[in-house]
Amino acid sequence: MASVPATRSRPARFRPRRTPVPSARPPRRGVLSYWRQYLAISPFYLVFAVFSLFPVFFSLFLAFQRWDGLSDMTFVGLQQFQFLVKDPVFWQSVGNTLVIWVLSTVPTLFGALVLAALVHSVRRFKGFYRIALFVPNVTSIVAVSIFFAAVFSNNFGLVNAILGLVGIGPIAWLTNPWLIKVVIALLMTWMWTGYNMIIYLAGLQAIPPEVHEAARIDGAGPVRAFFGITLPMLRPIILFTVVISTINGLQSFSEPQVLFGTNAANASLGGPGQAGLTTLLYFYQEAFMNNDYGYGAAIVWAFFLLIIVLVVVNWRLVQRGRKE
């Protein structure tokens, strides 16, 4: 709290009540005198309370209920979660999400780092590279997903057409359980590499050039300078991108939903064998297609706990690297 002026060094209770306290600062004001500030922040906190805060706690409450949205709610305790841990589809969706996340995050962050170092090193066209490499990030996931569906189409897609030219038979990109994940991961990599590159690039530009100058005089080559100086100095920014990528990457929904959600031949979401069913897609299916609100809430909360665990694990991994 506010620091106590020196003249108040005597304990308050010994002070005669009516003596005015000599002090340079204006007298303390009541909470109500800040009404303008509270009024300024209130629109945000009102919306925030009704559409963010309350929903989050209400969904936690729902996770312990059975409810289809119409009839009465019944409290079922941990029943939803007991069902969840034995639900093979849930675990499959978690596995799918994790595989897609790893397949996309690793190349995204690695590629972003390499591209940022290259853009940083060149003298001309910097601005052009930044903009041209960032542009995938402003397109809509729906448009990109439709594009990938067309290009990786099993029969006539561009990728198979080109492979056909060099004598490689058509590959079933959108039906093979592994290739489905690869296609989704490629899509996410395409969208997010430029975004992370821009962040790394800003980090690189914040490193004072004298540091590298000194290293060069001491005889360090570009590779040693990169691993010895650049990477350690970028560590906080790398940590930031790892956390953001974990939170974003695990939330893949639109990509598989557009690619496989509307497959008329398959009643369940996520494509053949549900190989592209991510956890959020499963949540969508249970909550909004099957109207199982309680179970949907349980899925999304279990999933949230998983994200926390992974963020903490990632944080630890990157932090541990610092001590070495």
Added chain:
Amino acid sequence: MTRRWGGIGAHVVLVAAVLISVFPFVWTVVMATNTTTDIYHSPPKFTPGSHLLENVGNVLADIDFFGSMLNTLIVATVTTALVVFIDSLAAFAFAKFDFPGRRVLFGLLLVFMMLPLQLGTLPQFIIMSQIGWVGTLQALVPPALANAFGIFWMRQYISGGVPDELLDAARIDGCGFFRQYWNVAVPLMRPALSFLSIYAFVNSWNDYIWPLIVLTDPSRLTLQVALAQLNVGHNTDYSMVMAGVLLATVPMVAVFALFARGFIAGATEGALRG
């Protein structure tokens, strides 16, 4: 000498990356201007054709493209205006004034910034159905207004970009809180406001999950949901679908190209000062 060749090597890799990054846009144009037969032909046609109008005509026959674009435009404009006003006003109070509870309230906001939005999706839907907004466009606006990132980012900007001395001078001249915000801070916040506007507009324009859930009436969709519907069916007319993708993507890419510099600078500022 080696430096020079190293430099050329860097450009070669970067140009290759740029080609990969812009290829989908180029190929979308190629597909949207040819017939599906041309694309399915082996080897496929690699140059733009002359069937764009025909494909666009098919899109317009298949979905209410301009209707859904207008819907998207309305929602994105309203959302953007409200987000920019609400966030900049709150951020101004947080950045320049000390009031009881300031730290707690701001901390709460930071914690919630980390939560996945989907945690609240289901109750948001229940709220919307309780107040009878399911299927309406106004249902799309409120969830987008709880934009914690916007406040966080604006506060960072205002702390450095609006000098205390100017606010003090305004105070001495008799300006109250709101006049300080409107007459002193807002003009100084221009670059940040324009970044936040584009950010909010692009987010709203590209949003998919929430409109998909809450817009039940097929005649009142946003662009992204309508676009996804083009992809339904087993015998997809890809030329037609890609014409739709092209129509939906071009406006956003054009906006981005116009404001790219400020936008990229703004996006990194939030990341680095955090």
